[in-house]
Every structure is written in structure tokens, then in C-alpha cells.
Amino acid sequence: MRSRIGDYLLVVGALLLLWQLIAGYLNDPLLPSPYQVLLTGYQEFVSGNLLHHLLVTLRRVAIAFVMAMLLGTLLGWVMGRSQRVSRALDPLLVLMLNLPALVLIILLYVWMGLVEAAAVLAVILNKVPNVAVTLREGARNMDPQLDEVARIYRFTLSQKVLDLWLPQLFPYLMGAMRSGLALIWKIVLVVELLGRSDGIGFQLHLAFQLFDVAAILAYSFSFILVVQLIEWLVLQPLEQRARRWQGGVACA
Amino acid sequence: MLDLNLVSKCFQQPVLGVMHLSIRQGQRLSLVGPSGCGKTTLLNIIAGLDTDFEGERRLSRGARIAYMFQEPRLLPWRTVQQNLAMVGANPDVIHSLLNEVGLDGFEAHYPRELSLGMARRAALARALAYNPDLLLLDEPLVSLDPPTAQQMRELLCRMLERRPELSLVLVSHDPKDAQVLETEIVPLTVPDSVSLHPGYASL
Numbered sequence: 001m002r003s004r005i006g007d008y009l010l011v012v013g014a015l016l017l018l019w020q021l022i023a024g025y026l027n028d029p030l031l032p033s034p035y036q037v038l039l040t041g042y043q044e045f046v047s048g049n050l051l052h053h054l055l056v057t058l059r060r061v062a063i064a065f066v067m068a069m070l071l072g073t074l075l076g077w078v079m080g081r082s083q084r085v086s087r088a089l090d091p092l093l094v095l096m097l098n099l100p101a102l103v104l105i106i107l108l109y110v111w112m113g114l115v116e117a118a119a120v121l122a123v124i125l126n127k128v129p130n131v132a133v134t135l136r137e138g139a140r141n142m143d144p145q146l147d148e149v150a151r152i153y154r155f156t157l158s159q160k161v162l163d164l165w166l167p168q169l170f171p172y173l174m175g176a177m178r179s180g181l182a183l184i185w186k187i188v189l190v191v192e193l194l195g196r197s198d199g200i201g202f203q204l205h206l207a208f209q210l211f212d213v214a215a216i217l218a219y220s221f222s223f224i225l226v227v228q229l230i231e232w233l234v235l236q237p238l239e240q241r242a243r244r245w246q247g248g249v250a251c252a
Numbered sequence: 253m254l255d256l257n258l259v260s261k262c263f264q265q266p267v268l269g270v271m272h273l274s275i276r277q278g279q280r281l282s283l284v285g286p287s288g289c290g291k292t293t294l295l296n297i298i299a300g301l302d303t304d305f306e307g308e309r310r311l312s313r314g315a316r317i318a319y320m321f322q323e324p325r326l327l328p329w330r331t332v333q334q335n336l337a338m339v340g341a342n343p344d345v346i347h348s349l350l351n352e353v354g355l356d357g358f359e360a361h362y363p364r365e366l367s368l369g370m371a372r373r374a375a376l377a378r379a380l381a382y383n384p385d386l387l388l389l390d391e392p393l394v395s396l397d398p399p400t401a402q403q404m405r406e407l408l409c410r411m412l413e414r415r416p417e418l419s420l421v422l423v424s425h426d427p428k429d430a431q432v433l434e435t436e437i438v439p440l441t442v443p444d445s446v447s448l449h450p451g452y453a454s455l
Contacts, residue, residue, distance in 0.1 A: 060420055144352040147300050153382055154320045163338060167329040245329040245362045 028207070032214040041218035054222060057192065057199040061185045064123035068180060071124070072131020073173065077165075079132065096129040101187050114195040123187045129181065131176045138172030170242050177235065178205020181227055212240060253277055253419060255316050256298060259306040268305075273438070275386060278413070280420040282430030286341060286438035291423040292322070294440070295388055296419055318384035324371035326363040332333040332361035332374050334414045341381035344370055349377040353407060373407065380411070386419040393429060405432055 016034050023033040032040075044050040078084040083239050086180075107120040112118035142165065149155075150164050166173075192201025207215035254275040261268040267290040274350065275298075278452060281289045296302040297309065299319050311317070318339075328337045332355065336346045350356050353373040363371055372392065379387055393401045411422065412433060422435055429436050 143325065146323070146327065148321070149317075149325050149327075151301060152299060152317065153378075155338065159338060163327060163330060163334075167327070242329075245364070247362075247364070 001144050006204070011141075022155065026057075030211070030213055034218065036214050037217045037221065040214040041222060044215070046216060052199060052218070053203050054199050054226065057185070057188055057201070057223065058200065058226065060120055060123065060188045062121050062190075064127065064188065064249075065184050067120075067178060068131055068184065069070075069177065071129045072176065073135050075139075076132040076135025077139050077169075080136040080142075086136065093132060095123070095130050101126045104220065105187075105191050109195045118171035119188075119191045119196055123184055123190055127180055127184055127185050131180060134176040134179075135169065139170045142168045142229065154156060167242070174235070174239055178231075181230065185223060185227060245249045253312045254298065255308075255310040255319075257308045258294075258297065258405045260294060260299065261290065261302075261307075268297075268440075273298070274422055275419050275421065277385065277419055278417050280422070280433065280435040281433040282422045282424060282427075282433070282437050283440055284424055284427050284430050284437050287425060289440040291425075291440055295390055295421060295423050298404075299388055315383060315386060316384045317386045317388065318379035319388040320372075320384040320390065320392060322376050322394060323418055324363065324368070324375040326371060326374055326378070328363050328396070331360050331362055332366075332377075335363070335374065336378050336381045339378055339382040341383075342405040345381060346377075349381055351372075352380075352411065353377045367400075370403065372396070372404065376407070378412070380415075384418070386421070389420065389422045391423055391425070391428070405429065408433060 020033050020035075023031050025122070041050065075089070079089055104125055105119075108118040108122045108125075109210075112121075146164060146168075150160055155164065177218075189201035189204065192199035193205045194201075196202055200223055203219050204216055207219070254273075256271075256273040257266060258271040258273070260266055260270070272296075273281070283294055285291055291301065293329075295303055299317055299320075300309065303309075317383065326332070330338065331419065333343075333346060335341075336349065341349070346359070347356070349397070350359065353376055355370060355373055355377065358366065360375070363374070366374060376392070380420070393404055396404060409432065412418065420433070420435065422430060422433060424430055427437065
């Protein structure tokens with residue numbers, strides 16, 4: 001554990017040093033040094049801007065994430081359990097998977113107007129197919145032998161969900177959650193840039209117009225930090241708890 | 253308790269032919285025959301897992317069937333205790349059952365921490381924890397080394413002696429098991445039609 005944190009700090013430190021050296025050598029406002037980025041971030045934090053926009057973005061990410069996971073899991077589950085449903089919905093799924101996020105965002109803004117609902121819906125619709133594909137794979141790989149056990153011993157629906165299905169789907173859920181969090185916050189920024197007047201995406205838009213690279217980096221890193229904290233404080237403990245039955249599993 | 257009128261069961265070819273089975277309370281049967289004769293298939297039909305056959309299966313109202321599969325099939329993410337609790341047993345019953353099958357002290361263990369023999373005994377405890385009227389055993393001794401198999405055989409004998417009202421259907425390739433457990437033997441044979449298709453001969 002100790003050496004893992006050590007390795008982490010070592011890599012981060014080396015990258016920061018490299019960045020500082022290149023920035024110092026170029027001495028160009030288009031590549032600010034880590035110190036300048038930190039300073040900008042601090043100023044934005046003190047003024048309250050950073051926290052305000054961060055929370056706005058975080059709220060959109062949270063709503064889109066929860067909805068996309070719920071809908072995608074249900075859809076993937078049904079498709080994985082029933083070949084007919086899977087065949088029927090497969091063309092739609094392929095279409096949605098390959099539809100560029102930008103197209104969906106623009107269409108929803110055009111149809112619904114530049115409103116919050118359109119923004120969040122666009123993110124949800126972008127993510128649902130990914131979750132569904134992952135969970136369909138999980139549902140297909142479930143052990144039919146254990147389903148027979150559930151039939152013989154007449155498991156209740158809640159027993160089937162909590163004791164039989166969720167543990168088998170867990171690795172797939174974890175994968176969908178990890179890639180989901182990363183994908184969703186990136187799409188949220190695009191949605192904000194195109195049609196919202198708050199959030200980190202909107203701030204990046206302003207900074208872009210001013211070529212304020214330090215602000216762009218400060219806002220980006222602040223959200224990366226949040227995602228990393230979610231990984232450390234929520235996802236990894238969850239995973240370790242749920243994987244106790246497998247014995248000592250090294251964490252990623 | 254259970255009446256089965258089987259006309260036939262086919263996969264690609266007929267596996268089981270006309271057969272009538274009637275199981276009363278406390279009755280003990282063994283399905284004995286070479287591999288490929290449809291023993292497990294018949295057991296699955298009796299269990300109600302396989303409903304895709306020609307014929308009729310009638311089970312008395314409220315009769316409970318427990319099935320000990322060839323693989324232990326415990327839920328790997330639940331402890332032994334939790335696996336038994338899943339079928340509705342209370343902690344006292346679980347404790348005495350684990351004691352009966354010689355697994356006391358293993359309540360908090362996960363299935364992967366058990367040997368095959370122990371996992372099978374845990375599966376037997378789970379089957380009994382369900383409080384069944386009819387117990388189905390599919391090759392309970394297969395792939396155990398001789399001492400472990402002997403231990404399991406003795407355990408099954410004791411367990412059946414203590415529960416005279418429990419009906420049993422045992423599947424085994426070994427007629428000796430059927431004798432040791434004092435069961436009526438229902439011999440199964442490989443149906444004639446399972447032999448090679450005539451067309452193959454000319455190949």
C-alpha cells in the first residue's frame with residue numbers, strides 16, 4: 001500500500017518537474033508553469049467561481065451517471081437474458097453507439113431548446129448504449145447452473161437480485177461505472193460549452209476565447225481531481241468490499 | 253408425492269423412453285445405469301427443471317424438493333452460513349446441520365476455501381436446510397478420493413437413517429452405492445435408437 005502511494009507520487013512529481021522545465025524553457029503564456037496553474041486555480045477558488053461551476057458540473061454528471069447506469073443496466077440485462085429482445089434492439093444499439101455525441105447534443109438542443117433537460121438527456125443517451133453493451137455481456141455470462149439452484153430452492157425475487165444476479169454482474173457494473181464516469185464528465189463539458197451558461201465547460205469556453213491556458217488547465221485539473229477522489233473514496237472501497245469472497249485480489 | 257408418466261424425452265435423439273415413476277413418502281429409489289443413459293436428465297425432469305418432455309409430472313401440493321447437484325453449486329460470494337440461510341433455515345438449524353455433516357467451524361468460510369468433499373457436504377447441508385420431502389442426489393460420490401467417498405457414503409447413510417420420512421432419488425453409475433443406501437434400483441439402459449445412425453456406416 002505504502003509503495004503504491006510512493007509510486008503514484010513519484011510519477012506525478014516527475015511529470016510536474018518535466019512540465020516545469022519545458023514551461024521555464026519556452027517562457028510562453030500559452031504554456032503556463034504548474035505554479036501559475038495552481039495560482040490561477042487558487043484565485044478562482046477564493047473568488048468562489050471554481051466551486052460554483054464545479055458543483056454545477058458535478059450535479060449534471062451525477063444525474064446523468066445515475067440515470068445512464070440504471071437505464072443501461074436494465075436494457076443490457078433484458079437484452080442479455082432474451083435473445084429475441086437482443087436481436088430486435090441490436091440495430092438501434094449499434095446506431096446509438098456510433099452516433100457521435102456531438103450530433104446527439106446538437107439535435108437535442110435544436111429540438112428542445114438550450115435547456116437543462118436537453119443537456120442532461122443528451123449525456124444520458126450518449127452513455128446508455130455503452131452501459132447496455134457491457135451489462136448485456138455480463139447477463140449472457142451468468143451461470144445457468146446457479147439459476148437452477150434458485151429455481152429448486154425457490155429464491156424470492158429480492159434474493160435473486162441481491163444474492164444471485166448482482167454479484168455476477170458486479171465486475172461488469174464496475175467496468176461500466178469506471179468508463180462511465182470518465183466518459184460522462186467529458187460529454188458534460190461539451191454540452192456546457194455548446195448551450196449552458198454555467199459549469200466548467202462554460203468556463204473553459206470563456207477561457208478559450210481569451211486564450212487563458214492557465215484557467216483552462218486549472219479548471220480541467222480540478223475536475224480530474226474530483227474524479228480521482230471518487231475513484232479512491234467510493235469505487236475502490238466498494239470493489240474491495242464486494243470482492244472479499246475471492247480472497248486477496250490486488251486492486252488496480 | 254410425485255407421479256411421473258414419461259412417454260419420451262428427446263434431445264436430438266430419444267434419450268428416455270416410456271416409463272412410470274411413483275414416489276411415495278419415505279421411498280428411496282436409485283437410478284442406475286451407464287453414462288449417457290439419461291440418469292441426470294430424468295432427475296432434472298423429476299426436479300421440475302426440465303419441462304420439455306412428452307408426458308406428465310404431478311407433484312403433491314406443498315411438497316418440497318431439494319436437489320444436490322453433481323457440482324456443489326454453492327453461491328461463491330456467500331459464506332457457508334449464508335448459503336444455508338438462503339434456503340430459509342434459521343441459525344439454530346444451520347448450526348446443527350453443519351455439525352451433522354462435520355462442517356462446524358466453517359460457517360464463515362467461502363466455498364472456494366473448501367475442498368470438493370467439504371463443498372459437497374455443505375451442499376448436502378443446504379439441501380437438508382430446505383427441509384425437503386424429496387431429496388435428489390446426483391452422483392454424490394463421484395470424483396472423490398476413496399476415503400472421502402467412504403466418509404460421504406457413511407454420512408449419507410446416517411443422514412437417511414435419521415430421516416425415515418424423507419424420500420430419495422439417487423443417481424449413480426455404481427450399483428454398490430444404491431445397495432449401501434438401501435434403495436430400490438431402477439435400472440436405466442441406453443435406448444437402442446441412440447446407437448449410430450445407419451447412414452454413418454456407409455461413411
